[in-house]
Amino acid sequence: MFISYKTEIKPTVEQSNKILQSIGICRWLYNEYIAYNNRRYKMYQRGMLDEHQKRFISGYDFNKYVNNVLKKKEGLEWISLCGSKARTRAIINAETAFKKFFSGKSKFTRFKKKTKQDVKIYFPKDHATDWTIERHRVKIPTLGFVRIKEFGYLPVDGKVVSGIVSHKAGRFYVSVLVDIPESRYAKPQNEPFGIDLGLKDLVILSDGIKYKNINKTATIKRLEKKLKREQRHLSRKLENKKKGGEKSTIYFANISKNILKVQKLYHRLTSIRTNYINQVINDIVKREPSYIVIEDLNVSGMMKNRHLAKAIAGCKFYEFRTNLIAKCHERGIEIRIANRFYPSSKICHACGHVKHDLKLSERTYVCSECGNVIDRDYQAALNLRDVKEYEVA
Numbered sequence: 244m245f246i247s248y249k250t251e252i253k254p255t256v257e258q259s260n261k262i263l264q265s266i267g268i269c270r271w272l273y274n275e276y277i278a279y280n281n282r283r284y285k286m287y288q289r290g291m292l293d294e295h296q297k298r299f300i301s302g303y304d305f306n307k308y309v310n311n312v313l314k315k316k317e318g319l320e321w322i323s324l325c326g327s328k329a330r331t332r333a334i335i336n337a338e339t340a341f342k343k344f345f346s347g348k349s350k351f352t353r354f355k356k357k358t359k360q361d362v363k364i365y366f367p368k369d370h371a372t373d374w375t376i377e378r379h380r381v382k383i384p385t386l387g388f389v390r391i392k393e394f395g396y397l398p399v400d401g402k403v404v405s406g407i408v409s410h411k412a413g414r415f416y417v418s419v420l421v422d423i424p425e426s427r428y429a430k431p432q433n434e435p436f437g438i439d440l441g442l443k444d445l446v447i448l449s450d451g452i453k454y455k456n457i458n459k460t461a462t463i464k465r466l467e468k469k470l471k472r473e474q475r476h477l478s479r480k481l482e483n484k485k486k487g488g489e490k491s492t493i494y495f496a497n498i499s500k501n502i503l504k505v506q507k508l509y510h511r512l513t514s515i516r517t518n519y520i521n522q523v524i525n526d527i528v529k530r531e532p533s534y535i536v537i538e539d540l541n542v543s544g545m546m547k548n549r550h551l552a553k554a555i556a557g558c559k560f561y562e563f564r565t566n567l568i569a570k571c572h573e574r575g576i577e578i579r580i581a582n583r584f585y586p587s588s589k590i591c592h593a594c595g596h597v598k599h600d601l602k603l604s605e606r607t608y609v610c611s612e613c614g615n616v617i618d619r620d621y622q623a624a625l626n627l628r629d630v631k632e633y634e635v636a
Contacts, residue, residue, distance in 0.1 A: 249418040251392045258386050268325035269333035270362040274354045276305050276337040302338035306331050326385055332365035358502050363409040374403035412510035430575050431531030437628030438537045439620050442554050446523055447620040449628040457519045458557040470508040477501040520563050528570050534577040536627045568636045579633040587623040591615055
């Protein structure tokens with residue numbers, strides 16, 4: 244079984260510069276691959292390429308073009324400063340994005356921006372000493388030993404397959420893929436759970452336990468208020484720049500500082516929400532239920548409601564489902580996915596009557612047939628626990 248671990252690292256100044264340099268090269272190659280294929284497609288539209296010629300080249304062919312042509316051009320010798328495996332993975336990622344677009348799974352590929360950093364460096368394990376994990380440090384290929392901020396988090400006895408180094412909001416992170424034997428936990432036999440996700444409370448279990456929505460806490464509200472303020476400051480500076488206002492070096496440096504402030508606030512909000520989700524999942528899984536049932540929510544469709552889109556995005560329903568499935572597989576717990584159109588909130592758990600006209604504002608379910616009065620979210624969790632038609636994740 245492969246398990247991914249991610250933790251923050253504390254590289255030296257020399258290591259930090261090398262990481263940022265490699266990330267910049269990978270981002271440039273990603274964008275260059277997209278621009279190259281865009282030019283080829285325009286040539287095809289103008290009739291300069293026939294049907295027998297490729298409208299866009301593969302990542303493998305572009306990698307050969309980089310090694311044989313681009314690297315030898317004057318002024319582009321710096322491409323060799325990044326590892327070959329990291330460069331190849333950046334190009335393959337760009338090719339994957341193109342394939343997803345042509346298969347209809349995603350929108351057209353966009354260029355990577357330096358201010359919105361999401362390019363990572365891939366390091367495979369080529370030698371036996373690569374990715375050696377110790378309690379307080381990890382050996383990364385071409386970088387050497389790098390200090391870990393959270394001592395003892397990465398498994399010392401695990402077999403690392405590969406790793407990724409990333410940079411976000413001024414911080415550096417390492418993700419390692421570790422091969423761990425599957426027989427770590429015995430198969431649980433306790434009472435099963437049905438899980439209903441909501442906005443009033445984030446998680447409602449079929450045994451009556453509820454986990455609050457962390458977006459309603461004072462900490463999140465204070466950070467969101469601070470984020471709005473910093474975004475206004477940044478917007479004013481950018482508008483002034485467009486009008487040709489300040490053009491000094493100090494002014495542009497202040498814009499970069501403001502961008503970093505916004506990135507740090509976004510990163511802090513994301514970290515708090517993700518950490519809370521992982522705590523809730525860990526608390527549920529530790530109770531060792533025989534199986535867990537969740538809904539197949541249409542999150543992208545729910546986000547189209549402009550009144551609830553922000554609240555739904557802050558709850559991270561899809562991330563909760565993904566992390567829960569991964570944790571259940573690790574623990575040997577069966578995870579069941581109920582049908583997307585199963586009316587879990589409209590079915591009376593006592594008599595089975597379906598109330599088709601149930602409104603979202605009705606937080607208490609009152610059955611017109613048997614007179615059962617129950618919280619609608621708790622009833623949805625009970626119905627999910629007892630659902631008969633499902634798919635195993």
